[in-house]
Amino acid sequence: MHMDDMSERMVFIIGSPRSGSTLLERMVSSHSAVLGGPEPHLLTPLAHLGYFETVDRAPYDHLRAVDAQRDFIASLPGGEADYLDALRAYCSILYGRKIASTGKHYYLDKTPAYALVLPFIRRVFPRAKYIVLTRHPAAIFNSYADSFFEGDWRAAHEYNPIVERYVPAIARFLQDPVEFLVHVRYEDLVRNAEEHMRRICDMLDLEYESGMVEYGSKQRLEKGLGDPFGVSQHSRPVTSSIHKWVVNVLQDPEKESMLRTMIDDCDTKELETWGFPKDSIFEPLDNPPEGVRTRGKKRKKRKFSGFRFQRIILRILRRNIHQNAFGRFIRKVRFTCDVLLR
Numbered sequence: 001m002h003m004d005d006m007s008e009r010m011v012f013i014i015g016s017p018r019s020g021s022t023l024l025e026r027m028v029s030s031h032s033a034v035l036g037g038p039e040p041h042l043l044t045p046l047a048h049l050g051y052f053e054t055v056d057r058a059p060y061d062h063l064r065a066v067d068a069q070r071d072f073i074a075s076l077p078g079g080e081a082d083y084l085d086a087l088r089a090y091c092s093i094l095y096g097r098k099i100a101s102t103g104k105h106y107y108l109d110k111t112p113a114y115a116l117v118l119p120f121i122r123r124v125f126p127r128a129k130y131i132v133l134t135r136h137p138a139a140i141f142n143s144y145a146d147s148f149f150e151g152d153w154r155a156a157h158e159y160n161p162i163v164e165r166y167v168p169a170i171a172r173f174l175q176d177p178v179e180f181l182v183h184v185r186y187e188d189l190v191r192n193a194e195e196h197m198r199r200i201c202d203m204l205d206l207e208y209e210s211g212m213v214e215y216g217s218k219q220r221l222e223k224g225l226g227d228p229f230g231v232s233q234h235s236r237p238v239t240s241s242i243h244k245w246v247v248n249v250l251q252d253p254e255k256e257s258m259l260r261t262m263i264d265d266c267d268t269k270e271l272e273t274w275g276f277p278k279d280s281i282f283e284p285l286d287n288p289p290e291g292v293r294t295r296g297k298k299r300k301k302r303k304f305s306g307f308r309f310q311r312i313i314l315r316i317l318r319r320n321i322h323q324n325a326f327g328r329f330i331r332k333v334r335f336t337c338d339v340l341l342r
Contacts, residue, residue: 006092006107008127009099011204013110014118014173015133016166018143020186023237024133025110026215027197033206035099036108042094043109043124046087047117051080087124106204115166118173129204130178132170134275135186136284137163137266138259142245151248153255163262171270185275190237213237243292246284256285 011034015021029036047053050066051073058065076082099107106129114121121128141163145156174183182203184196197212216235249255260282263271268278284292321327 005088006095006099007088007125009106010095010125010128011106011108011131012114012121012125012128013108013131013133014115014170015110015112015135016115016140016162016170017112018140018147018162019112019133019135020189021110021112021133023215024131024184024189025108027193027212027237028131028200029108030212030215031201031206031209033105034108034204035102035104035106036110039111040094040109041111041113042091043121044111044113044117046090046124047120051083052120052123053117084123091124112166115169115173118169122173122178126178127180128178129180130173130182131200131203132174132181132183133186133189134170134183136245136276137167137263137271137274137281138249139186139242139245140166141259141262142248142255143241146248153258157258157262161262164265167266167274168270171267171273174273175270183275187242190239190242193237243284243289246288246292250285250288 011028013021013024013028015024025036028034048055050062050069054066055062073079073083078085095107095109141153141156144160144162145151145153149156149159174181180203182196182200184199189196193213194208194210198208201208201212214236249259263278263281266278271278271281317326321330
């Protein structure tokens with residue numbers, strides 16, 4: 001194996017946004033043999049170069065590039081295999097150089113967008129290790145809307161219907177699994193973290209370390225994309241977030257209606273594979289868990305932060321931006337900048 005070949009040293013956490021993947025990354029990368037960190041997003045652009053997937057727009061003739069690439073790759077001695085070797089070499093050099101001086105054995109990449117290009121990733125790294133994290137779809141969407149859209153479910157869904165996108169993509173991967181794979185439900189992880197860390201260590205052929213559960217004791221030097229709120233508030237997994245969505249949904253009939261529509265749009269078999277069968281997925285709404293107050297409870301006033309302020313400003317500026325005067329002004333500025341910089 002070449003010194004930079006990371007074919008068997010890659011670990012991918014596969015999960016949707018707001019599924020708890022940052023928590024899981026912190027826990028796994030607390031192991032002395034694993035290097036984690038901010039989401040690198042290396043593989044998503046490669047998936048859309050044109051041979052496998054393409055983009056709608058690009059600053060070059062991407063349609064011509066697609067045909068040219070496919071003709072060129074077809075002429076190589078190994079065809080597609082040679083192309084995959086090249087992609088693997090590119091990623092392995094970057095991942096490998098990142099880990100080279102650390103003394104770690106595994107590099108852990110937690111990038112939620114990878115869930116949408118899984119057939120591509122398994123072609124590039126078929127011998128990698130995969131940790132698939134799923135969570136109740138309502139909890140995912142409620143957290144997504146609260147974190148990035150100030151609780152506006154309709155705006156969040158219009159921007160990104162993450163339940164309808166991620167449930168089928170991840171379920172199909174689980175239905176046709178790779179050799180090295182562990183599936184963990186978020187709700188099970190936070191209730192019994194040690195059990196699932198041991199499962200993951202067994203897959204990675206590592207000895208379990210107790211510091212994986214007490215991840216807050218590990219210093220984090222790199223800042224990057226990930227959970228802007230919850231993970232930094234605790235030093236170990238907590239169960240307090242499991243049923244937050246129940247209160248939110250039961251207090252708003254429109255949200256409950258939206259949620260039921262989202263679930264109806266998901267395939268029954270795929271939801272079962274995800275870990276939440278359709279016939280029981282609304283059980284927390286129909287029979288709220290003991291201790292969960294659902295009526296007459298006012299939502300806590302959210303703590304203000306720089307991140308929250310940024311999201312509020314972006315929401316205000318984006319509102320009707322394609323129809324209003326501000327949007328027209330931005331397009332003029334953009335055109336002027338393109339002219340000056342070309």
